[in-house]
Amino acid sequence: MSRRVVITGAGAVTGFGPGLDPLFEALLEGRSSIAPMTRVSPGGFPCQLASEAKDFKVRDFVPKSYRKTVKVMARDVELAVGAAIEAVRSAGLTTKATSDDENADVTYPPGRVGCHIGAGLIAAEVNELAYAMVTSLDEAGAFSYDAWGEKGMGNLTPLWLLKYLPNMLSCHVTIMHDAQGPSNTITCSEASGVLSLGESLRVIQRDDADMCFSGSAESKLNHTGLARMQLAESLAEIAIDDFDADNPAAFYKPYTDDARGSVPGEAGGILILEELASAEARGAVPLAELVGFGAGHSPASDDAKERGRGLASAIRGALRDAKLEPSQIDAIVPHAPSIQRLDAEERAAFESVFGNDLGRIPLVPLVHAIGETMAGCGSVACAVAAKMLGTQRTPARTIGGTPGGRLEHILVCTNSDVGQNAALILKQA
Numbered sequence: 001m002s003r004r005v006v007i008t009g010a011g012a013v014t015g016f017g018p019g020l021d022p023l024f025e026a027l028l029e030g031r032s033s034i035a036p037m038t039r040v041s042p043g044g045f046p047c048q049l050a051s052e053a054k055d056f057k058v059r060d061f062v063p064k065s066y067r068k069t070v071k072v073m074a075r076d077v078e079l080a081v082g083a084a085i086e087a088v089r090s091a092g093l094t095t096k097a098t099s100d101d102e103n104a105d106v107t108y109p110p111g112r113v114g115c116h117i118g119a120g121l122i123a124a125e126v127n128e129l130a131y132a133m134v135t136s137l138d139e140a141g142a143f144s145y146d147a148w149g150e151k152g153m154g155n156l157t158p159l160w161l162l163k164y165l166p167n168m169l170s171c172h173v174t175i176m177h178d179a180q181g182p183s184n185t186i187t188c189s190e191a192s193g194v195l196s197l198g199e200s201l202r203v204i205q206r207d208d209a210d211m212c213f214s215g216s217a218e219s220k221l222n223h224t225g226l227a228r229m230q231l232a233e234s235l236a237e238i239a240i241d242d243f244d245a246d247n248p249a250a251f252y253k254p255y256t257d258d259a260r261g262s263v264p265g266e267a268g269g270i271l272i273l274e275e276l277a278s279a280e281a282r283g284a285v286p287l288a289e290l291v292g293f294g295a296g297h298s299p300a301s302d303d304a305k306e307r308g309r310g311l312a313s314a315i316r317g318a319l320r321d322a323k324l325e326p327s328q329i330d331a332i333v334p335h336a337p338s339i340q341r342l343d344a345e346e347r348a349a350f351e352s353v354f355g356n357d358l359g360r361i362p363l364v365p366l367v368h369a370i371g372e373t374m375a376g377c378g379s380v381a382c383a384v385a386a387k388m389l390g391t392q393r394t395p396a397r398t399i400g401g402t403p404g405g406r407l408e409h410i411l412v413c414t415n416s417d418v419g420q421n422a423a424l425i426l427k428q429a
Contacts, residue, residue: 005204006286006429008279009091009272010383011083013217014370015051015265018061018082020090023370023380024387030396032369034248034263036240039221045230046237049248050221051265051371053079061085063097066176072163073172076122079217079268079376080169081176087213088177091272092284096178106178107211107282114181114209115174116199117270118192118216119166120375123224132156173213173270181209190335191295191414192216193269193378194422198293200273201424210278215379217268220372229264232417234339234372236261249368254336254399255343262337265371269379271386285429288386291409292322292425298345298415307341308348311421315353315413318423324409326354329361329425331394331401333381333412336365337372346415362394362401369397378414382424385410389428 015033016022026033033051042048058078059070062085073081088095093107136152138144162168167185174183182203186195193216200214220229229235236251237260244250253259279286294317298310319326335346350358366381373380388394389410394403413423 003205003207004276004289005201005273006276006279006289007271007386008274008284008286009087009093010287010386011086011090012267012269012380012383013053013056013079013082013086014267014380015053017053017055019086020383020387024384027369027384027395027397028393032248034371036243037221040223040226045226045235047235047261047263048240049238049243049263051263052221053266056082058082062176066097069172072159074122074163074168075219075221075266076119076217077168077172079219079266080117080215080270081172083215083217083268083270084173084177084213087270087272093272097176110178110180112181112210113177113179114200114203114212115170115179115183116186116196116203116212116214117170117173118186118188118196118375118379119169120187120189120192120218121228122164122166123222123228124164126223128157128160169217177213179213188420189416189418190374190377191416191420191422192375194382194412194414194424195295195420197271197273197290197379197382197424198295198422201290201293204273204275210275212273213270214273215268215270216375218373218375219266220264220374221266226264234261236263236338238263252338252368254338254365255347259338259340259343261339262367262372265373267370267373267376267380269376269383271379271383288389288426288429290424291427292318292324294318294321294423296421298419298421304341304344305348307345308352310419311346311349311413311415311423312352314421314423315349315411318411318425322425324425327357329409329411330405330407331362331364331388331410333364333366333385333410335377335414336363336399337367342415342417349415360401362403363399364388364395365397365399378412378422381412381414382426385412385426389426
C-alpha cells in the first residue's frame with residue numbers, strides 16, 4: 001500500500017460550538033464546557049452536569065434544498081452533518097453541498113469520494129416514544145408486545161426508524177456531498193471514530209477512493225443515553241449544587257483511585273482524508289499525515305492488565321504499520337474517561353507498550369473539556385492531534401510527560417467498555 005494519506009480538513013462540533021478552532025483555543029487555555037445540564041431535565045440521574053453544544057443548529061449547516069430533511073435527523077446525525085460541513089470548508093473543497101449551482105465543478109468525481117462515519121447506539125427521544133408506549137398497555141396496565149404490534153407501533157412518528165438508524169450519519173453526509181464511493185458505518189462504541197478513520201485510510205491506500213469523509217459523532221444528552229451510562233456505572237455523581245463554575249472539571253481525575261466517572265457530552269468530528277498526490281495537485285496544505293493504524297479486542301476479564309492486552313495490541317499494530325518505535329511517539333491523545341475500570345486497562349496498555357518511556361510522553365485528555373462523548377471521542381481526538389502537529393502547540397492540561405517539545409508523531413487511541421480498541425498514528429505534514 002504505497003499511496004500516502006493526509007488530513008486536509010478537520011471539522012468539529014462540541015460544547016465550545018461548531019468548528020475545531022474554538023475547541024483548540026479552549027484546550028490551549030485550559031477551559032471546560034462542562035456546565036449544569038439544560039437540554040435534558042436530569043431528574044433522578046446522579047449526574048446533573050453536561051457538555052452541551054448549545055450554539056449549534058444544524059439548519060445553519062445544510063443547503064436550502066436539504067433543510068426539509070432536518071426533521072428526520074437525530075442529534076447524532078446533526079453533529080456529523082455539521083462537522084462534515086466544517087471539514088469541507090477547512091479543506092477548501094467544493095462539493096454538491098457547498099454550491100448553489102448544481103452544475104458547479106466539484107473537487108473530486110463523486111465515485112472517488114468515500115465516507116466512513118462511526119456511530120453509537122442512537123437514543124430515541126422519550127417524547128417520541130411516549131404515546132406509542134402508552135397505547136401498548138394491556139387491561140392490567142402492563143406493557144404488551146401484542147398491543148405494541150397491533151396499535152402502539154403505529155403511533156410512532158412517520159419515518160421514525162429512519163431517524164435513529166446508525167447508518168444515517170453516513171447516509172446524510174453522502175447524500176449532501178454526493179459521495180458515491182465506498183461507504184460504511186462502524187458501531188463499536190468509543191472505538192468507532194478511530195476505527196472509521198482506519199477504514200478510510202485503507203480504502204484510499206488500496207486506490208478505491210481519492211478522498212474520504214471520516215470520523216464519528218454521538219450525543220448522550222437524552223434520557224435513554226443517560227440511563228445507559230448510569231446502568232454501565234459510568235456517570236459521575238455530581239449534583240448541580242456541587243458545580244463549581246471556577247473549576248467545572250473538578251470531577252475529572254483519570255488514572256487515580258479517586259476517579260468518579262464521566263460527565264456526559266455530545267460531539268462530532270469529521271476529517272477530510274486525501275491521497276497525498278491528489279491533495280498536492282489541487283494545492284491543498286495537509287494538516288497531518290496518517291502513517292499507522294491498528295485495532296484489537298480485549299478479552300473478557302476483570303483484570304486490568306489482561307483487558308489492556310487489546311489496546312496494547314492495537315497500539316503495537318499502529319507502530320508496526322508506521323514503521324516506528326515506541327520511543328518515537330511525542331504525545332498521546334487518550335480516552336482517559338475518568339472511569340476507573342477503563343482508565344486502569346488503558347494505563348496497563350500504555351505501560352506494556354512504552355515501559356519506562358511512558359513518563360516522558362504527555363497525555364492530552366479531552367473528557368474534562370467536552371465530556372464523555374462515547375463514539376464521538378476518537379474522531380475529535382484525531383482532529384485535535386492534527387491541530388497540535390500543525391501548530392506545534394500542546395493543550396494546557398496534560399497528564400505526565402514533558403510537554404513543549406517538538407511534535408512529530410502523535411498517537412490517538414481509544415478503548416471501550418465492550419472490548420473494541422483502535423489506534424492511529426499521525427505524523428507532522
